[in-house]
Amino acid sequence: MNGSKMEVRDGLYYSEEHEWARIEDNIAVIGITDYAQKELKNVVFVELPKVGDKLTVQKDLGYVESTKAVNAVLSPVSGEVIEVNSKLEESPELVNTDPYGEGWMVKVKMSNKSELSELFNGREYSELMDHLVK
Amino acid sequence: MNSETCNRGETGILRTPLYSTHISLGARMIEFHGWEMSVEYSDIIGEHKAVRGSAGLFDVSHMNKLNVRGDRAFDFLQNLSTNDISKLPINGMKYSVVCRDDGTIVDDIVIIRREDHYFLVTNTSRKEILMKWLEDHTPEGVGVEDVTCDIATLALQGPGSNDILSSISEDLDEIRFWSGANRKVSGIDTYITRSGYTGEDGFEIYSRSEDAMHLWQSIMDSGGKDIKPIGLGARDTLRLEMGYILSGLDISDENNPLEAGLEWAVKWSKDFTGKDALLKIKEQGVEKKFAGIKLERGIPRHGYDIVGSSGEKIGVVTSGTNSPMLGAGIGLGYVKPEYALPDTKIGIVIRNKTYNGIVVKLPFLEGRK
Numbered sequence: 001m002n003g004s005k006m007e008v009r010d011g012l013y014y015s016e017e018h019e020w021a022r023i024e025d026n027i028a029v030i031g032i033t034d035y036a037q038k039e040l041k042n043v044v045f046v047e048l049p050k051v052g053d054k055l056t057v058q059k060d061l062g063y064v065e066s067t068k069a070v071n072a073v074l075s076p077v078s079g080e081v082i083e084v085n086s087k088l089e090e091s092p093e094l095v096n097t098d099p100y101g102e103g104w105m106v107k108v109k110m111s112n113k114s115e116l117s118e119l120f121n122g123r124e125y126s127e128l129m130d131h132l133v134k
Numbered sequence: 135m136n137s138e139t140c141n142r143g144e145t146g147i148l149r150t151p152l153y154s155t156h157i158s159l160g161a162r163m164i165e166f167h168g169w170e171m172s173v174e175y176s177d178i179i180g181e182h183k184a185v186r187g188s189a190g191l192f193d194v195s196h197m198n199k200l201n202v203r204g205d206r207a208f209d210f211l212q213n214l215s216t217n218d219i220s221k222l223p224i225n226g227m228k229y230s231v232v233c234r235d236d237g238t239i240v241d242d243i244v245i246i247r248r249e250d251h252y253f254l255v256t257n258t259s260r261k262e263i264l265m266k267w268l269e270d271h272t273p274e275g276v277g278v279e280d281v282t283c284d285i286a287t288l289a290l291q292g293p294g295s296n297d298i299l300s301s302i303s304e305d306l307d308e309i310r311f312w313s314g315a316n317r318k319v320s321g322i323d324t325y326i327t328r329s330g331y332t333g334e335d336g337f338e339i340y341s342r343s344e345d346a347m348h349l350w351q352s353i354m355d356s357g358g359k360d361i362k363p364i365g366l367g368a369r370d371t372l373r374l375e376m377g378y379i380l381s382g383l384d385i386s387d388e389n390n391p392l393e394a395g396l397e398w399a400v401k402w403s404k405d406f407t408g409k410d411a412l413l414k415i416k417e418q419g420v421e422k423k424f425a426g427i428k429l430e431r432g433i434p435r436h437g438y439d440i441v442g443s444s445g446e447k448i449g450v451v452t453s454g455t456n457s458p459m460l461g462a463g464i465g466l467g468y469v470k471p472e473y474a475l476p477d478t479k480i481g482i483v484i485r486n487k488t489y490n491g492i493v494v495k496l497p498f499l500e501g502r503k
Contacts, residue, residue, distance in 0.1 A: 041174070041177045041178065045431075045433050045456065045463070047484075063485065065433050067458070068178060068455075
């Protein structure tokens, strides 16, 4: 990276593979981090699961494609997909412009909330960032 | 190869004379067939649009470059490859294909006729295979010299290229499309051809390796705000929009020039290696045809299956991307001949799902060279 600043938001859970999850009761809203979108650059296609699909922690949730490459998005939690961000079909670039907001990917009803303890908090993920961008 | 003249990194990886320039520009570097090359500086789409809109400068010094000399150099090259160079004038440039006896492709090449020798530009990814073929087939009285590391190659591409280069070069007007000339650029000795791999007007500029950094900077300064450095990422999306073949991906050891849509570069009126086999293939008809494919959604990529309406496999994608200008997935590949007509509905299988598309006439992007 060019040493440009990576945004890490408080209050989210983060995976080592650069996915984030925002927890609202039993629901996890999932996307990829600012670091991930900056690494990918130019997101031009996003493939998401369908509502009702069952996701397994650390397994493929979907795919983000840049001009040059295909990258799997791994689910940070297990559970059932209850909503997908259909805006990304027409506007995949939202993943670049607003990774923690309009660029969200799926909402998942978690089946095992204890999986969250395996994820980083904002401070821990920031430390990982400091290590990565050096 | 003239390996003593090549720059290398600690791991032995080859570096062009512009390596430190790329690093100082913050380029993302990747290994590309033994070379440490810049894949992007800012981002591929931005670089792509700069070339289509104004101008971009590429370091393509990794391209394999050969001098072919000797009394029999003409006979050797004329027999080696499919196109006819008998009427090629001095400073003329010709695309041609090197085939084996069975008609399969060793590599595609560009031949430039200089005053006292021929200058060949060939593909980095096919270098080993081509060099072995040349070693086995070069006759007495012909010398093939690898000058890849002695000569740097910059490609200046885009509608603004002529203005940018004119202001620092001797006259360019008489360098017509696909021909070359010696010119001083900012006082540096260069050989310039009006050619490229993007579909835009532009030049490929050869200089001594030691002059490359100065030459790069002069062109960037001349271009000012109207020029960007361009990496291999955008080089690939630019050539794909034009439907230009990339050797090693779109054509390889198992392909012949007829199925690859390259018969325009095969001249039946002369003799060349592979002619008998290709004549037989022409008579019998090809088993597959090269085609352009455009998807409604999704991005075709190398190795993906192409299927017909009932899901049966009818071909395979050899390269593809998302077209920055069209905003759609585009790809090149081979299909059964009956599916090769424009507007034929096909599908591409991406991670076990079929995405709808059609066969389109090349180039994908119209209104260019």
